Amino acid sequence: xxxxxxxxxxxxxxxxxxxxxxxxxxxxxxxxxxxxxxxxxxxxxxxxxxxxxxxxxxxxxxxxxxxxxxxxxxxxxxxxxxxxxxxxxxxxxxxxxxxxxxxxxxxxxxxxxxxxxxxxxxxxxxxxxxxxxxxxxxxxxxxxxxxxxxxxxxxxxxxxxxxxxxxxxxxxxxxxxxxxxxxxxxxxxxxxxxxxxxxxxxxxxxxxxxxxxxxxxxxxxxxxxxxxxxxxxxxxxxxxxxxxxxxxxxxxxxxxxxxxxxxxxxxxxxxxxxxxxxxxxxxxxxxxxxxxxxxxxxxxxxxxxxxxxxxxxxxxxxxxxxxxxxxxxxxxxxxxxxxxxxxxxxxxxxxxxxxxxxxxxxxxxxxxxxxxxxxxxxxxxxxxxxxxxxxxxxxxxxxxxxxxxxxxxxxxxxxxxxxxxxxxxxxxxxxxxxxxxxxxxxxxxxxxxxxxxxxxxxxxxxxxxxxxxxxxxxxxxxxxxxxxxxxxxxxxxxxxxxxxxxxxxxxxxxxxxxx
Numbered sequence: 001x002x003x004x005x006x007x008x009x010x011x012x013x014x015x016x017x018x019x020x021x022x023x024x025x026x027x028x029x030x031x032x033x034x035x036x037x038x039x040x041x042x043x044x045x046x047x048x049x050x051x052x053x054x055x056x057x058x059x060x061x062x063x064x065x066x067x068x069x070x071x072x073x074x075x076x077x078x079x080x081x082x083x084x085x086x087x088x089x090x091x092x093x094x095x096x097x098x099x100x101x102x103x104x105x106x107x108x109x110x111x112x113x114x115x116x117x118x119x120x121x122x123x124x125x126x127x128x129x130x131x132x133x134x135x136x137x138x139x140x141x142x143x144x145x146x147x148x149x150x151x152x153x154x155x156x157x158x159x160x161x162x163x164x165x166x167x168x169x170x171x172x173x174x175x176x177x178x179x180x181x182x183x184x185x186x187x188x189x190x191x192x193x194x195x196x197x198x199x200x201x202x203x204x205x206x207x208x209x210x211x212x213x214x215x216x217x218x219x220x221x222x223x224x225x226x227x228x229x230x231x232x233x234x235x236x237x238x239x240x241x242x243x244x245x246x247x248x249x250x251x252x253x254x255x256x257x258x259x260x261x262x263x264x265x266x267x268x269x270x271x272x273x274x275x276x277x278x279x280x281x282x283x284x285x286x287x288x289x290x291x292x293x294x295x296x297x298x299x300x301x302x303x304x305x306x307x308x309x310x311x312x313x314x315x316x317x318x319x320x321x322x323x324x325x326x327x328x329x330x331x332x333x334x335x336x337x338x339x340x341x342x343x344x345x346x347x348x349x350x351x352x353x354x355x356x357x358x359x360x361x362x363x364x365x366x367x368x369x370x371x372x373x374x375x376x377x378x379x380x381x382x383x384x385x386x387x388x389x390x391x392x393x394x395x396x397x398x399x400x401x402x403x404x405x406x407x408x409x410x411x412x413x414x415x416x417x418x419x420x421x422x423x424x425x426x427x428x429x430x431x432x433x434x435x436x437x438x439x440x441x442x443x444x445x446x447x448x449x450x451x452x453x454x455x456x457x458x459x460x461x462x463x464x465x466x467x468x469x470x471x472x473x474x475x476x477x478x479x480x481x482x483x484x485x486x487x488x489x490x491x492x493x494x495x496x497x498x499x500x501x502x503x504x505x506x507x508x509x510x511x512x513x514x515x
């Protein structure tokens with residue numbers, strides 16, 4: 001019977017090896033040269049990361065605007081401000097787990113687009129905050145609740161877009177496509193700062209010249225509301241995107257595997273050498289589909305698979321502790337480059353900080369993503385990730401050790417290189433790894449779990465950075481980030497190199513070995 005099971009598995013091998021939608025396109029061109037179909041997929045899947053970064057990097061100026069509107073002449077309560085800034089990340093953890101599991105269990109087509117609908121609904125609810133009728137604290141609580149809902153949608157986009165892209169990409173271009181998708185994070189933060197500058201410029205007369213600071217209430221609503229444009233622009237395409245061939249094949253293979261097991265059981269019970277016709281089982285009908293939860297538990301109960309999941313989760317967690325610790329608390333950097341916004345009218349402070357943020361984004365932030373795009377297939381994910389973690393550690397060590405003695409120019413150069421190697425390094429590869437190393441059947445769940453661990457690191461960093469800085473000083477906190485980077489480089493060695501690796505073929509080989 002084992003030979004029959006093996007033959008059943010072998011029957012699926014030509015299907016498993018079947019080329020995907022884009023597999024035959026651009027074979028002779030460099031991986032970073034995209035076809036029309038790939039550009040279209042990039043536009044559909046990339047908007048989630050654009051919105052993620054847009055929201056993440058505008059919440060700092062928006063919270064300052066809310067302070068001027070709700071607490072004129074006073075300060076926003078520190079606990080509510082911290083919760084407001086962390087709310088989207090809290091929601092992201094929920095969304096990454098939830099959508100990651102559902103995408104594997106019910107299919108990409110059934111789920112894709114629902115996360116964008118959540119983002120749209122939550123954004124509309126956020127900009128409708130009734131600042132005129134609720135108390136100041138009530139407004140912040142209202143906004144925080146719907147920013148958690150927004151975070152669920154944003155978090156859901158991580159495993160959804162990664163799986164949809166990886167399912168459709170040719171293996172030789174898979175890493176490049178994922179890096180292109182992730183690069184939208186850089187553009188989201190850049191456009192967020194640019195939109196803030198433009199809207200503030202439009203309000204200069206009424207806010208600065210006429211002194212009506214309360215009009216800032218319109219500024220933050222417009223800035224947040226602008227994110228609805230790309231969201232509505234890609235919603236229809238997401239909802240109508242067909243199921244990928246690779247996902248269908250993974251589900252068909254699952255039915256074949258169960259079919260073979262059922263035949264084997266029937267053969268044992270009959271205690272005869274049954275023929276194929278005697279043991280014919282109606283595939284997909286008489287064989288009930290196994291619970292996906294049980295499949296996931298069984299798959300990750302093997303150390304060789306669990307080790308990889310530990311690697312992707314730990315690397316993403318350690319990366320985000322340092323990455324978000326730096327990028328959610330840029331006041332030190334803004335002070336160094338003279339854009340802290342400490343003096344002047346409220347409008348002048350807001351405009352100066354927005355200008356400083358766009359400078360920070362341009363300093364190594366966006367360029368790093370595209371160096372990854374150009375080199376990921378040549379250097380490999382593992383090399384880029386280890387190198388990125390070690391270079392981050394180097395520049396964090398310099399900033400920590402020489403924090404009080406670095407000149408302004410030296411500080412800016414070090415910070416620029418730190419940002420560059422965040423993005424030409426672990427910030428990009430921790431996203432790519434789970435989408436490439438796990439089989440299609442478990443990809444979205446594993447990616448969601450890895451991303452949720454990363455966001456947990458971001459939440460911890462956001463909540464404890466300021467209080468920890470007050471207790472032990474900024475240099476000591478930077479040394480903690482240094483340690484996280486070294487540990488991240490070490491954890492990378494739990495992972496295999498995935499360039500040119502087909503995880504579905506690896507899973508198929510493992511199943512044949514077990515039979």
